[in-house]
Amino acid sequence: MIQVGVVGGTGYTGAELLRLLSGHEQAGIRVITSRAESGRPVSELYPNLRGHIDAAFSEPDVKVLSECDTVFFATPNGTAMTMARELLESDVKVIDLAADFRIKDIEDWQQWYGMEHACPDLVASAIYGLPEVNREQIKTARLVANPGCYPTAVQLGFMPLIENGLVDTGNLIADCKSGVSGAGRGASIGTLFCEAGDSLKAYAVQGHRHLPEITQGLTEATDDIIGLTFVPHLTPMIRGIHATLYARAKGDIVDLQGIYENRYVDEPFVDVLPPGSHPDTRAVRSANMCRMAVHQLPGSDMIVVLSVLDNLVKGAAGQAIQNFNLMSGLPETMGIAQPALLP
Amino acid sequence: MIQVGVVGGTGYTGAELLRLLSGHEQAGIRVITSRAESGRPVSELYPNLRGHIDAAFSEPDVKVLSECDTVFFATPNGTAMTMARELLESDVKVIDLAADFRIKDIEDWQQWYGMEHACPDLVASAIYGLPEVNREQIKTARLVANPGCYPTAVQLGFMPLIENGLVDTGNLIADCKSGVSGAGRGASIGTLFCEAGDSLKAYAVQGHRHLPEITQGLTEATDDIIGLTFVPHLTPMIRGIHATLYARAKGDIVDLQGIYENRYVDEPFVDVLPPGSHPDTRAVRSANMCRMAVHQLPGSDMIVVLSVLDNLVKGAAGQAIQNFNLMSGLPETMGIAQPALLP
């Protein structure tokens, strides 16, 4: 058994990580920390884990965490960077589900996240944990920056177009719709049932933190300049991201469907649907899976990609375990191969 | 009192029309027809109308309808065109909430709607009932084609840009999100609570009937060619449309906010929100109102317009009454001035 620790297990990402880890045959959960809930049984906060996780939350303590083989950070932005160095020096592998190590340009990161970075040197060595792009590097990584939910859906959806130089990379649009769990479990008026329910709105149109992350990822796949418009929307569902991606073909494209299928043919967690499909988010609910469909519009150079995932799974905790499996030399699909819950 | 008839009062559009008409001080509901529910009290099907509408549904009968001053068709596509001529010849004004008279190009219509048109000559004389564009013609119209829900949200949102020649009209995108009531009250698996709930999907990406309607409307506002990509999505809310519109500025635009505000300053049912706003659909739930916000993205020529309305009100029944008021010489806001229901 590989000993793992979870820092910040009270949010939705942490809870989902615990749900998945509890059924993972090679992961032993050694410690689950929460400053706010220290001493409280995990299953009291998350009754779905009764009978699956007996532990109580404990105060985060680097010494205790150092006894783990791998530590997951399911904490707010700015936490992992304060503890990562000590853990890495104790030979603990670190997977950060927040944004501390995602952006290589430190100044850019500091501007978007509004704080000073505590360990810029570690950012340089961190591997961006998108296995469909960085699998080999992840296998030997000590520090993995687990991608954001929107960035996973958008990058996977655009990647075959960008990598193959098929579209005008300066004119990309990602119109994204997210379930409310993406906003976390903090008490706030905007995500109350009566505020977010039976309604829909865009937000952060002037700029969202996931924009630089997506742009960085797409830029690494091409020599061209990436010009991306990214508009997120809050929608009345609990889980799920639907990215509707728009790009203009640079010329005739032969067998776009085949290009997508070939790109992901060996990927266990990307599913290219048959031509003409419209994936719905529930087709990936609770599953570590990104399903997508690609459409060329008749009489137009417009390509529309529909890419869906569960923001808490392939967009967070599931992908973190996928990275954990790769880093640990385990089968990549271990513990995250269950089908989605539908209806 | 103006005597009105409602043909096809059992769908959501019809029910909403009845709800609004029941409180309209100058409209007297003379007849409500439904082939399927003939003889059944309206308030049995729609208990919210108990105490407001005592009538029962009756078989549609042109003779009876001819005694009305105005007849609303809240029927499926293809019905109004079979009865309109006789009513018009009897001096009855007709407002069709379906699509029979919206598209001027008959062949185009026949292709999209999959049937032969019964009265192409009437299409030519019909007025497209978007008061913010065609108010004067509506006032004297005998036959009004009430716009679709998506087309209302998209046209109103794009109009200031198109009319003023501010954007590349060949590169327009309308990413639209609709509540489920837009699909009507027919029994179908796709709109069951357990199919459409807690999930989200695009549909009709290869082509939706509202595309030619929107294109026709935008084309009339410019000499340039309209190239529009329109992608509708089904979202888990009952009412509401959120159109997210993308256009590229042709040059520097001074005071885009002012351009929008000026365009709609005298419009009772279009509300341009302050700069930086993100309207949510519930802000127009049950109200005859289109609220919008316009964003210029930093460091980009991209303009994003967010336009919301209630698909059953400003997108259907409310706009029909707005047209009815105009056609009848009544104050335009009569009976449709109530604030939205929130939460």
Next chain:
Amino acid sequence: MIQVGVVGGTGYTGAELLRLLSGHEQAGIRVITSRAESGRPVSELYPNLRGHIDAAFSEPDVKVLSECDTVFFATPNGTAMTMARELLESDVKVIDLAADFRIKDIEDWQQWYGMEHACPDLVASAIYGLPEVNREQIKTARLVANPGCYPTAVQLGFMPLIENGLVDTGNLIADCKSGVSGAGRGASIGTLFCEAGDSLKAYAVQGHRHLPEITQGLTEATDDIIGLTFVPHLTPMIRGIHATLYARAKGDIVDLQGIYENRYVDEPFVDVLPPGSHPDTRAVRSANMCRMAVHQLPGSDMIVVLSVLDNLVKGAAGQAIQNFNLMSGLPETMGIAQPALLP
């Protein structure tokens, strides 16, 4: 115009009061207070009121409020009692939508509400604002205690049985289901979309503050002892209360349906549905209406009453305006006669 003030206009009850008052032809809103949002335009917080209410929130100030004819308190429990005396002495009528004046037994109130009462003497003079029971007293009241949402649904549902001595009053059960707006607009984890959505739970089974209020009301209608079990549930809808009431008939009851119909025949805001009906909460959404159905179970002495209302309207703001109309000598239905919103 009657000048009214609204203290505490930022919660859902306050917002609903403002929505209804904005369309009331005899009420002029003079002042809307909120300590937290003082200075902010009301329509910025509630965009549905744009174009309907131009005022900004102001600091609560008894002097300003004293210039009103009637002041509504849409505040948390414990606020109205600190300002009511001064207003009453200034000849202002007071309607408290919270619980400060509902319970006649001061000790009981203090125990359930966990605070000392500031003006027990006023409680004695306050009229409980359930028009279907206390209409005549309300007409001349200076201080009205507007009933709670559950108590309105439960009392109206049980009243014909209790008043006519038809059931075993010691064995009453009210199994009640509430929409989430009943919990208010405060930021809390329990009412987040992802906590309250797609789920259902009972709460406060060991005792809820509305129990003594209901018991007091039922007790006044009979000489018998009231023994009531009240179990509230939180359900994933925004508005609505569904009370399922159980009582055992003491003997044969002839024409129970008729007894219910007769009891409420003259009531504009209580609707007894035909035999065999099952009202749904949406049939009263946004409307000042309590609809109910009464069932005698075959082969049993069990009577089941189904009673629904919109917790923010007949369960709060709408009933407050009904009381306001009565207190002001206006037609009882003024401003609150609109049909429910469906779907």
Next chain:
Amino acid sequence: MIQVGVVGGTGYTGAELLRLLSGHEQAGIRVITSRAESGRPVSELYPNLRGHIDAAFSEPDVKVLSECDTVFFATPNGTAMTMARELLESDVKVIDLAADFRIKDIEDWQQWYGMEHACPDLVASAIYGLPEVNREQIKTARLVANPGCYPTAVQLGFMPLIENGLVDTGNLIADCKSGVSGAGRGASIGTLFCEAGDSLKAYAVQGHRHLPEITQGLTEATDDIIGLTFVPHLTPMIRGIHATLYARAKGDIVDLQGIYENRYVDEPFVDVLPPGSHPDTRAVRSANMCRMAVHQLPGSDMIVVLSVLDNLVKGAAGQAIQNFNLMSGLPETMGIAQPALLP
């Protein structure tokens, strides 16, 4: 591997069965039938099963089914009884998830289900598949009648009270709330998103088919007469049943909590929560688990039990697999031990 067949795999119960069977290490799915969808890949109808189930639906054929070791019927009522005999005679074990074999009194069954029973003799030999009551008989059963969703929640909740003679069995009330998936996947107006969403209603107050099933089960646990009032409600959630049970204690009860805990201490799929708990349905979403809490009301002889389960899992497909495991000599928890999905 045990070869299993699924008859009627297109409904929600069938789909859930397939989801669970696809991860069951000892069940090999040999055939999945559907008259309506014959020839269509299962994963086309249920995209969540892409990559998990490759088979297509086939016409139901007793010969093919006879090659299975066990056949599950996830069909409408009245189907299993027409095929069961032939299968049993071919030495195939049968688990019927519908109601054909649940009610021992054939006349009673015929009245409630409105058809003639095809094989009354088989009913006598069928075992009612509630493992917490009939475990030993299930282990050797050839034909199991899988319980209904409401009956499972209600019987498990009442059982400790009834078995121990603690309450007045003539005065039991079960006020039950169900998610919409309980109504199945058939196209019908009543379960449309816009009809069942954001609303709540009781139904079948005059009598529901699950009443005789519950009564039969409770009756077997006592010598006393069972008098049960059962009122089901349709609530706006996808999965979940919440049974709120009311019973009157016959005398003082010492340690009611302990009685419940002891009754279920060895049960892997019944979880008695700590005193004072209020289980929410999401705590069992997707899991084969019934969680419950028991409350004695202060100053009263009233006992309230809150019992929740997922109607498609412990209320249908999960329990069917639990029975399958028992009938097959497998560990009872195989394939159905995953934690619930939350949020």
